[in-house]
Amino acid sequence: MKYLPTIGLETHVQLNTRTKIWCGCKVDSSAEPNTHVCPVCMGYPGSLPVLNAEAVRKTVQTGLLLGCKIGLRSKHDRKSYFYPDMPKNYQITQYDEPLCLGGSLDIEVNGVKKTVHINRIHLEEDVGKSTHLRGTSGVDYNRAGTPLMEIVTEADMHSEDEAFAYLTALKRILQYGGVSHCNLEQGNIRCDVNISVAEVGSKTLGTKAEIKNMNTFRGVHRAAAYEIKRQIRAVETGTPLVQETRRWEDDQGMTTSMRSKEDAHDYRYFPDPDLAVITLTEAQVDAWRADLPELPEAKRLRFVEELGLPEYDAGVLVADVEVADYFEAVCASANGNAKSASNWVMTEVMRVLSERGQGASELNVSADALGKLILLVDKKVLNNSKAKEVFAVLLEEGGDPDAIVKDKGWAQVSDSSALESFVNQVIEENPSVVEDYRGGKGAALQFLMGQVMRLSKGKANPKMVLELLKERLA
Numbered sequence: 389m390k391y392l393p394t395i396g397l398e399t400h401v402q403l404n405t406r407t408k409i410w411c412g413c414k415v416d417s418s419a420e421p422n423t424h425v426c427p428v429c430m431g432y433p434g435s436l437p438v439l440n441a442e443a444v445r446k447t448v449q450t451g452l453l454l455g456c457k458i459g460l461r462s463k464h465d466r467k468s469y470f471y472p473d474m475p476k477n478y479q480i481t482q483y484d485e486p487l488c489l490g491g492s493l494d495i496e497v498n499g500v501k502k503t504v505h506i507n508r509i510h511l512e513e514d515v516g517k518s519t520h521l522r523g524t525s526g527v528d529y530n531r532a533g534t535p536l537m538e539i540v541t542e543a544d545m546h547s548e549d550e551a552f553a554y555l556t557a558l559k560r561i562l563q564y565g566g567v568s569h570c571n572l573e574q575g576n577i578r579c580d581v582n583i584s585v586a587e588v589g590s591k592t593l594g595t596k597a598e599i600k601n602m603n604t605f606r607g608v609h610r611a612a613a614y615e616i617k618r619q620i621r622a623v624e625t626g627t628p629l630v631q632e633t634r635r636w637e638d639d640q641g642m643t644t645s646m647r648s649k650e651d652a653h654d655y656r657y658f659p660d661p662d663l664a665v666i667t668l669t670e671a672q673v674d675a676w677r678a679d680l681p682e683l684p685e686a687k688r689l690r691f692v693e694e695l696g697l698p699e700y701d702a703g704v705l706v707a708d709v710e711v712a713d714y715f716e717a718v719c720a721s722a723n724g725n726a727k728s729a730s731n732w733v734m735t736e737v738m739r740v741l742s743e744r745g746q747g748a749s750e751l752n753v754s755a756d757a758l759g760k761l762i763l764l765v766d767k768k769v770l771n772n773s774k775a776k777e778v779f780a781v782l783l784e785e786g787g788d789p790d791a792i793v794k795d796k797g798w799a800q801v802s803d804s805s806a807l808e809s810f811v812n813q814v815i816e817e818n819p820s821v822v823e824d825y826r827g828g829k830g831a832a833l834q835f836l837m838g839q840v841m842r843l844s845k846g847k848a849n850p851k852m853v854l855e856l857l858k859e860r861l862a
């Protein structure tokens with residue numbers, strides 16, 4: 389490859405605090421427009437902001453999860469610009485003294501591990517949302533003042549695949565940390581991508597373009613791939629590149645120019661005189677560190693070492709913290725039968741979640757109920773196929789597995805005299821199949837087995853039926 393692309397990401401993450409960053413208005417993206425607003429988040433003159441301590445804690449905890457150095461002194465600054473969704477005509481952000489500095493995140497692309505370095509994380513406010521209706525435009529200030537973390541990487545990535553892997557890994561950390569809802573469709577995570585290309589071996593970076601405000605990781609991947617190609621073509625044909633901001637047009641699959649890039653001094657940053665400097669103590673930071681949740685890698689190791697799960701299962705389960713939590717609850721309810729719990733979660737549960745686009749916490753089947761269902765199989769009250777039917781009932785109607793089994797009369801038949809009479813009847817009714825089996829056709833046994841299961845309405849203990857059949861046909 390003659391050219392090396394260089395990519396840096398700025399990711400805006402909405403924190404999942406109950407209230408906004410400077411006022412007591414509720415954070416609620418699903419509410420009717422302008423129903424969670426007050427003079428502070430509407431930017432009325434004379435209103436005074438008060439910092440939400442939860443937002444500081446969540447930002448610092450994110451910093452700790454990413455190995456950042458926490459600034460014991462940090463402050464907020466005003467970034468001046470005019471835009472209808474920003475009624476104060478400035479955004480409160482952090483300029484030269486952010487909450488978190490440094491840090492890193494490990495990613496893996498095609499089996500190759502690498503580290504993406506973090507430059508900083510700062511805490512700012514989200515702006516309102518403009519909507520363009522027919523013949524008019526409206527602004528919804530419900531979103532204005534939602535606490536927003538901006539996580540800035542170093543220009544460490546060199547392909548669209550690396551950018552994608554970074555975002556995926558970052559989202560997992562944010563979910564594990566419980567700091568954001570991480571709902572991409574709702575715009576909880578939005579990304580600016582800085583890209584340039586230079587000849588391999590060049591000491592300087594090429595002219596960079598910034599692609600603004602993308603809210604799907606797939607979009608980032610496609611946009612970066614497009615932009616890399618566009619810049620290489622420009623370099624090769626001698627077309628000058630300008631430093632600019634570009635927009636990703638998803639339906640056309642291309643980036644287009646929005647404006648040439650402003651330099652930082654255009655924003656006229658200055659310390660916000662209405663907000664105090666934030667001072668944290670080591671003790672406070674230590675307390676927040678002690679309060680951090682278990683991270684994916686630690687959880688994966690624990691699942692393998694303490695619960696005895698195969699590496700593969702552990703990797704699948706920890707990929708989503710809700711799934712991992714659900715699995716652990718199922719396992720506890722199933723008296724610690726981790727392998728069965730893992731099999732159920734990785735097959736039936738994850739299939740339903742992906743079909744319905746749900747998170748594990750929204751599933752109709754409680755972890756407690758699934759654990760009880762596993763116990764019924766372990767105790768041989770149910771065979772596997774009947775257990776799946778009980779699961780289907782739980783999924784549609786909820787309820788208790790014991791009650792469903794009793795109600796439907798689905799308990800497995802393990803009584804040998806009852807099974808013997810089924811077996812005898814099937815052998816009597818299928819003399820030619822019996823002949824085939826005795827003549828060496830192994831598949832004939834499966835057919836007879838199926839007939840016995842049919843006669844028992846699926847309730848026969850399959851292992852006992854097989855033994856009985858073999859015994860009788862020997």
Ligand SMILES: [Zn+2]
Pocket residue numbers: 408411412413424425426427428429430533
């Ligand atoms: Zn407010």
